[in-house]
Amino acid sequence: MIKFILKRLGSGLVVLFAVSALTFFLLYASSGSIARNIVGDQATPEQVALKETELGLDQPVLGRYLDWVLGALRGDFGSSWFTSEPVANALATRIPVTMVMVFTAMILIAIIATLIGVAAAVKRGWVDRVVQVGAIIGDSIPGFVIGVILVTVLAIQLGMFPATSTISPGAGAEAWVLSLTLPVIALLINGVTGGAQQIRSAVIKQLERDYVRTLRSRGIKEGEILFKHVLRSAAPAGLTVLSLQLIGMLGGVVILESIFALPGIGPLAVAATVQSDQPVVMGVVMYTVAVVIVVNLIVDLLNGWLNPKVRAS
Incomplete structure (x- = not known):
């Protein structure tokens, strides 16, 4: 396992170096005066x-x-060419907002999508049809559209949440909760149905395997078969989908954070790109690539823990 982790970290460093070089030279070629x-x-x-x-x-x-x-x-990582703020400081003040929002959404998506996907696979009735229709609708509506609807209805019209973020240095938990609730809901709506659809398909595939019929013939309870054996075998497919969703969220939050005026990585990345602020752009790119590498490593480790065949390979 240690050898596997070191190998993946080594390949991750190679990817990080390659992306940094490509980004740096592309910025140089397109920067102008x-x-x-x-x-x-x-x-x-x-x-x-x-x-x-x-x-x-x-x-x-x-x-x-x-x-x-x-x-x-x-x-x-240098300092911003326009504000003279050290890039490390700029990232350190904004990364927590983005990470709390994204990982909160992913944890909720994992729980809700698993419950809905398993229910759809087992029942094969109206729950199954609702999940399939919801997956189509969820995939067809961009996250920023859902964000605009939420902020218009729940924040501006009903006043249930602040229309713009109240997160600031030293802000309490209430400000974080109120400011991040609507963005997290937007990510949930956009991610739960797609995740549930993939988990449903994986669970159905496992339920049709011979080992399930063997376990049933031995008189093992259906709940034990489902949660101890089937769900464990279907989990790697679900983890892969969730990791892809998380990586996609890192790009999607750029617009979502702008809609809710959140002091996260998104607005920083947009402003730096428009201004051709190379040190800041490089810092944002390196942070994003590092998160992707770590997420993929964690998913591989979880898949190895869940699937003995992966550990053997």
Whole structure:
């Protein structure tokens, strides 16, 4: 197991390095005159040249990338070109908001989708039909549309929740709960039906296996068969779907956080991209890739724990 973890971490570091290099050089090729954007259109050529020297833009791109890598290895991702705020500080203040929202939604999705998916697979009646219809509807409605509907009805019209985030440094638990409830609901609506559909299919596939008939012939109770054997065997497929949903959420929250004015990674990423703020963009990309690598590693470990065949391989 230790060898497997080290191997996956090694491959993750290779991916992280490759993505960082690709992102850095793409930003360099598409950045245009960043120094001119920072100092303004009224600046003289001498002022623009001075700003380029200050930012190191007059240096060869390969040397700039190597300097960035050496700094990143020390935990220094540089500072924003526009606000001078250290990138590490900008990420540290915004990551908790995004992570709390995404992981809260994923835990609830895992629980609710499992219950609904198992019920749909066992009953094969109206619950099954509702899940299938809900999966189609849930997949066809973007998360930001659900977010707009929720904030319009529940926040603006009914006043049940704040229309914009009240999360700030030192804010209490109440501010976090009120500010994150609607975004989490939006993610739930968008993710539960799809997850339930996949779990339903996996459970049905397991119920048709020979080992289930053997267990039934031995007089083992249906509940024990379902939750001790079938659900364990169907879990890897569900975990894979949930991990893909979580990775998709990391991209989807960019718009959702803007709708609810949440101080998360989304608005930071949008602003940095529009301004071509390379240090901030690099920091956001590295954070996102690192989360994806860790999530995939955790899913692989859980699949190995649940499935002996995976452990053997």
